[in-house]
Amino acid sequence: MSIAQALEQIKVNIAAAQERSPYAAPQVKLLAVSKTKPLEMIREAWSAGQRCFGENRVQELLPKQEALPEAEWHLIGHLQTNKVKYIIGKTALIHSLDSLTLAAEIEKRSAAADCLSHCLVQVNIAEEDSKSGLLVPELADFMCAMADYPHIRICGLMTIGPNVDNAEEIRPVFAQLRKLFLREQQRNLPYTDLKWLSMGMSGDYEIAVEEGANIVRVGSSIFGIRHYI
């Protein structure tokens, strides 16, 4: 399958998932996760009409963003504090805000650059040690603390589904993130603008859409499996 065909197929699958679920969002943004993949493949996706791309490492995002600045770039992987200075102003959305230390650094660098950084708060629903993200009981206070960071706009929540054999086991995780999202939306904190619910990858994006995701992050189903060197 070509990249264009894969993108088409995924859009069909997303539409079908939207059709069959009462929780599905009316619009779902497909983020093409291009990590480890060369620019030629990204350009191929761009030619097929794909506009939003996700990378999980700052070092990899920056040269790609420079080569294709017209695209919308999202940072989806864990962000180290010492990399923040390079990324400010380069992304539409940082999906991985997961600590006050990181928030303080994003605030400082965004203020210095006179820009507003749009972020999602990453939540570790399944409480996996291997994954970053806030634990569920920490979320409410974390959102309150964001009042101290005027150069950060919290735009939603993100989670990574647990590694399981049967993708259906992920459904309660996604359902829980949707409930947290609705709960936080209802608090209506003035410095938040909660509109994005980022969940679902190649193996589970249809379930995520059924559970209300309006950003899905799909890599290998578009670009093929990744080979790490």
Ligand SMILES: *Cc1c(COP(=O)(O)O)cnc(C)c1O
């Ligand atoms: C790599 C990655 C994805 C995409 O994974 P695939 O299984 O290839 O679709 C999504 N989200 C995050 C945070 C990732 O690091």
